[in-house]
Amino acid sequence: MAILTRDDPAPAPAPAPSGAAAVRLEHLVKRFSGEVGRRVARSTGASPDADTVTAVDGIDLEIRDGEFFSMLGPSGSGKTTTLRLIAGFELPTEGRVYLHGEDVTQRAPFERDVNTVFQDYALFPHMTVGENVAYGLTIRKVPRPERERRVGDALAMVRLNGYERRKPSQLSGGQRQRVALARALVNRPRVLLLDEPLGALDLKLREEMQLELKAIQRDVRITFIYVTHDQEEALTMSDRLAVFNRGRVEQVGSPAEMYERPATAFVAGFVGTSNLLRGDAAMALVGDAGLYTVRPEKIRMAEPNAAVADDEVGADGTIRNVVYLGPDTRYIVVLDAGTELVVTEQNLATSSMEALAAEGRRVRLIWKRHHNFRIGDQEGSRGGGA
Amino acid sequence: MTVAPAERPAAASVSRRVAIWLDRRPRVRLALLLAAPVGWLVVMYLGALGVLFLNSVWLRDEFTGLVSRTLSLDNFIEIATTPIYRTVLLRTVGMAAAVTLTCAVLAFPIAYFMARVASPRVRGLLVVAVLMPLWASYLVKAYSWRLILSEDGLLNWLLAPIGLRGPGQTEIGLWLVFTYLWLPYMILPLFAGLERIPSSVLEASSDLGARGGTTFRRVVFPLVIPALAAGSIFTFSLTLGDYVAPSLITTTQFIGNLIYLNFGAPNLPLAAALSVVPLLVMLGYLALARRLGAFEAL
Numbered sequence: 016m017a018i019l020t021r022d023d024p025a026p027a028p029a030p031a032p033s034g035a036a037a038v039r040l041e042h043l044v045k046r047f048s049g050e051v052g053r054r055v056a057r058s059t060g061a062s063p064d065a066d067t068v069t070a071v072d073g074i075d076l077e078i079r080d081g082e083f084f085s086m087l088g089p090s091g092s093g094k095t096t097t098l099r100l101i102a103g104f105e106l107p108t109e110g111r112v113y114l115h116g117e118d119v120t121q122r123a124p125f126e127r128d129v130n131t132v133f134q135d136y137a138l139f140p141h142m143t144v145g146e147n148v149a150y151g152l153t154i155r156k157v158p159r160p161e162r163e164r165r166v167g168d169a170l171a172m173v174r175l176n177g178y179e180r181r182k183p184s185q186l187s188g189g190q191r192q193r194v195a196l197a198r199a200l201v202n203r204p205r206v207l208l209l210d211e212p213l214g215a216l217d218l219k220l221r222e223e224m225q226l227e228l229k230a231i232q233r234d235v236r237i238t239f240i241y242v243t244h245d246q247e248e249a250l251t252m253s254d255r256l257a258v259f260n261r262g263r264v265e266q267v268g269s270p271a272e273m274y275e276r277p278a279t280a281f282v283a284g285f286v287g288t289s290n291l292l293r294g295d296a297a298m299a300l301v302g303d304a305g306l307y308t309v310r311p312e313k314i315r316m317a318e319p320n321a322a323v324a325d326d327e328v329g330a331d332g333t334i335r336n337v338v339y340l341g342p343d344t345r346y347i348v349v350l351d352a353g354t355e356l357v358v359t360e361q362n363l364a365t366s367s368m369e370a371l372a373a374e375g376r377r378v379r380l381i382w383k384r385h386h387n388f389r390i391g392d393q394e395g396s397r398g399g400g401a
Numbered sequence: 402m403t404v405a406p407a408e409r410p411a412a413a414s415v416s417r418r419v420a421i422w423l424d425r426r427p428r429v430r431l432a433l434l435l436a437a438p439v440g441w442l443v444v445m446y447l448g449a450l451g452v453l454f455l456n457s458v459w460l461r462d463e464f465t466g467l468v469s470r471t472l473s474l475d476n477f478i479e480i481a482t483t484p485i486y487r488t489v490l491l492r493t494v495g496m497a498a499a500v501t502l503t504c505a506v507l508a509f510p511i512a513y514f515m516a517r518v519a520s521p522r523v524r525g526l527l528v529v530a531v532l533m534p535l536w537a538s539y540l541v542k543a544y545s546w547r548l549i550l551s552e553d554g555l556l557n558w559l560l561a562p563i564g565l566r567g568p569g570q571t572e573i574g575l576w577l578v579f580t581y582l583w584l585p586y587m588i589l590p591l592f593a594g595l596e597r598i599p600s601s602v603l604e605a606s607s608d609l610g611a612r613g614g615t616t617f618r619r620v621v622f623p624l625v626i627p628a629l630a631a632g633s634i635f636t637f638s639l640t641l642g643d644y645v646a647p648s649l650i651t652t653t654q655f656i657g658n659l660i661y662l663n664f665g666a667p668n669l670p671l672a673a674a675l676s677v678v679p680l681l682v683m684l685g686y687l688a689l690a691r692r693l694g695a696f697e698a699l
Contacts, residue, residue: 050520104604124607131608137601141623150619151609202609 035116037206037238038078038101043110045071045096070096071107072262078206078240080115083232085241085249088259089285094242097259098208101240102131115205129206130199134214136191138183144170144194145179151202169201170194172231189220200231206238213248225252246286250274258282274310278391283308288357292387296354300328306390311359313386316346319377328387330356330380337374344370348380356380456673468669476674486659486675493656494682496572497640500579504587504636505629507580512591517600528592531585539582543646546578550650575650579640586635594628595621630695637686641679 047055048067056068071093078084086094099105101112103124111120119127130151138147148169152162170176173193183191192212199207212228213221229252232239243249249256250270258265258273258281266278277283280291292300292307301307323329332350344365346358358380362370423430457476462469480486515527534542547570549555556567568574598621606616644657656679663672690696 050522102604102608104607123612124604125610125612129608131605133601133605135599135601137599137605139602139605139620150606150611154610154615198605198609 035080036077036113037080037082037115038076038240039113039116040074040076040097040101041111041113043071043074043097043100043112044069044108045093045100045105046108069262071100074110074262074264076257076264076267078238079255080205081236081238082254083229083239083241083252085243085253085256086259087243087246087249087256087285089244091261092259093262094244094259095210098131098210098240098242101206102129102208103127128204129208130202130204131208131210132192132195132199132212134211136183136195138191138194138198140183142183143179144175144181144183144186147183147194148198148201150198155202165201166197169197172200172234173197173227188215189224192216192224196228196231200235200237203235204237206240209239209241211242211244213243221248228252250286258285260285276388277308280306280308280390283390287311288359290356291390292354296350296352299352300330300350301384301387303389307387308390309356309382309386309388311345311357314356314358314380314382316348316358316360317379317381319379321379321381323379323381326384327381328384332356332378332380334373334376334378337371339367339370346373346378348378350380453673453676456670457677458674459670461668461670476671477677479671480674480678489654489656489659490678492572492653493641493679496576496579496655497637499576500583500640501587501633501636503576503580504584505591505633508584508587508591508632512588512595515588515592516595531588531592534581535585540645542582543578543649546574546581546646547649550574550578570650570652572651572653575647575653578646578650579643582646583636583639586639587632590628590631590635591625594625594631598624626693627695630690630693634683634687634690638679638683641682 046052046067046069052066052068055070074093074097076097086097088094096105100107101114103119103122103126107120111118113119114127114129139150142150145166148166149162152165157165166179167176170178173196175190175193175197178186178190178194183194186194192215195212209228213224216224225248228239228241241249241252250273253270255267255269256273257267260281266273266282268276273282273286277286280289283289283291288311290309290311292309294304297307298304319331321329330350330352332348332352334346335349335355336347338345338347340359341362343359343361344367346360348356348358350356456468458472458474460469460471460473460475461467480490511527511531515524515531519527550567550570551557552569554567557569560567568577602620602624603616606620611619642657644655644661647653647655647658648661656675660672660675663669663675
């Protein structure tokens with residue numbers, strides 16, 4: 016679909032040379048203090064009587080033009096605040112925000128060439144769907160014929176043509192979400208910010224919308240910055256992602272890099288399952304007292320006396336817990352070496368009955384030595400618990 | 402009810418049995434809930450209103466001075482054709498409209514500050530501050546203003562050094578007094594209406610390129626129209642029916658004064674007919690507000 020490419024002789028600035036940063040954040044810090052700080056502290060579950068909360072604690076990021084970039088992290092990790100700093104809804108305490116090389120730190124939201132899809136959609140309840148989508152164009156005084164054409168195109172893109180005259184209250188959650196997306200995209204921003212846009216949808220609709228969003232992004236080639244706390248969502252949709260923790264970025268990279276080579280214990284735990292080996296356990300199993308991780312799908316579960324090859328690690332333990340997941344089963348095994356590992360096995364030949372009966376059984380876990388991945392610094396710079 | 406009747410302990414208390422009996426009879430529960438208020442409304446409220454209407458279509462016998470119970474619209478015809486009644490009616494409606502408009506203009510910034518800017522603590526203090534005048538007697542407040550506005554009153558004393566004079570006990574003075582008296586009734590609904598607008602909606606407007614003024618015109622104002630209508634119904638109807646403040650502050654007549662003057666001995670049916678007029682004006686006002694979509698978001 017070429018409908019949203021910049022084909023009009025609009026007063027749009029010349030596109031930045033490809034590869035240039037669409038968004039650059041330079042040592043961004045945001046502290047909330049006083050009344051606001053207390054409210055933020057309470058809502059994020061930080062210390063309830065703190066007066067000042069540092070929501071964003073020195074973030075440096077470069078987001079490339081045209082990429083699908085996700086900001087992943089638990090609630091209270093600063094990802095939404097960072098998004099709001101890019102949109103201009105908050106002013107940073109320190110640091111600078113650049114959009115396509117231009118310093119926009121002090122600019123109001125209406126002076127920035129970005130648009131936002133809000134978590135609660137934020138549709139104007141007194142306007143029809145058509146008026147909602149046309150809002151940005153009306154403000155920019157786009158002539159009526161062009162406005163109507165673009166609104167129609169945008170609604171067609173989110174498969175809501177014919178809904179122009181409905182009110183938001185007459186739509187389902189998924190439809191409102193699409194209207195919010197159309198309302199933002201119709202302005203052809205150079206950067207689109209999405210704040211957990213699928214958070215309120217049920218699983219099936221969410222998975223549909225994930226694919227659709229990704230397809231739309233590929234079509235319009237607008238930079239998408241996508242905030243989510245769902246690691247699966249971030250891994251499946253993004254070109255690159257940043258993992259946030261306590262107001263800082265733990266790691267930036269492609270989904271595969273994040274999953275296979277986590278930089279910190281926190282990333283290992285948040286992107287996937289943690290399965291950490293440290294201290295004595297690492298000494299006993301790896302032969303080194305560093306911090307190691309091994310992904311659950313790399314581990315094979317065998318009989319207690321099974322043979323272990325030279326290039327493999329063998330660890331004995333007891334199955335503490337069995338979680339039946341349909342296609343897979345997850346086993347939580349307490350190792351004699353003094354730690355816990357999660358093992359996932361496909362239910363190729365096992366039934367749920369057999370899987371669940373395994374609780375309490377003695378097993379030997381076996382995995383290839385080269386699947387022990389050493390995590391760079393000891394516990395992660397932030398000491399984040401998994 | 403998960404307990405089958407047979408399994409119920411034999412010694413179930415009376416209150417328990419009543420509770421079980423009621424649990425299955427939603428209509429009885431509803432009747433018990435609403436009996437008192439509905440009874441009150443029908444007898445005291447609609448009853449009184451009915452008597453008022455009935456009186457307005459009766460006549461007063463010119464010679465005996467007694468009310469004769471013959472149906473007639475003569476009272477209304479008299480009101481419509483006597484110039485003085487028309488003047489008073491227009492004056493009253495004009496005053497109500499002016500007071501409503503002033504209250505809305507004054508209340509909006511206060512309500513906006515309370516709802517969207519102030520911290521919870523300041524907001525609480527402001528709500529109390531707005532409500533506080535309502536705890537004082539209306540008569541005391543009206544009398545105080547009579548003193549403030551009088552020839553050698555506080556206002557003239559304050560304005561004298563800069564060579565100005567207050568409005569005195571005129572219609573302008575009355576307009577000030579009414580605005581003072583009814584302002585809280587405008588602030589509170591506006592505050593509630595503004596508080597209900599999610600911040601994200603305002604942020605979305607700004608995000609889509611609208612400056613503050615445009616956001617106000619296209620988003621905030623349309624969304625508070627229902628609240629504005631609610632507040633204006635208070636200020637408009639309270640001004641329309643009042644006769645105490647006009648008689649304390651000015652010598653001019655308003656509908657309320659006419660009703661008061663005709664009440665009792667002089668001409669009860671005419672007083673009733675005069676009372677129906679503000680009611681009709683209010684009905685017209687509500688219909689207009691409804692037409693403008695003021696109640697759509699309720």
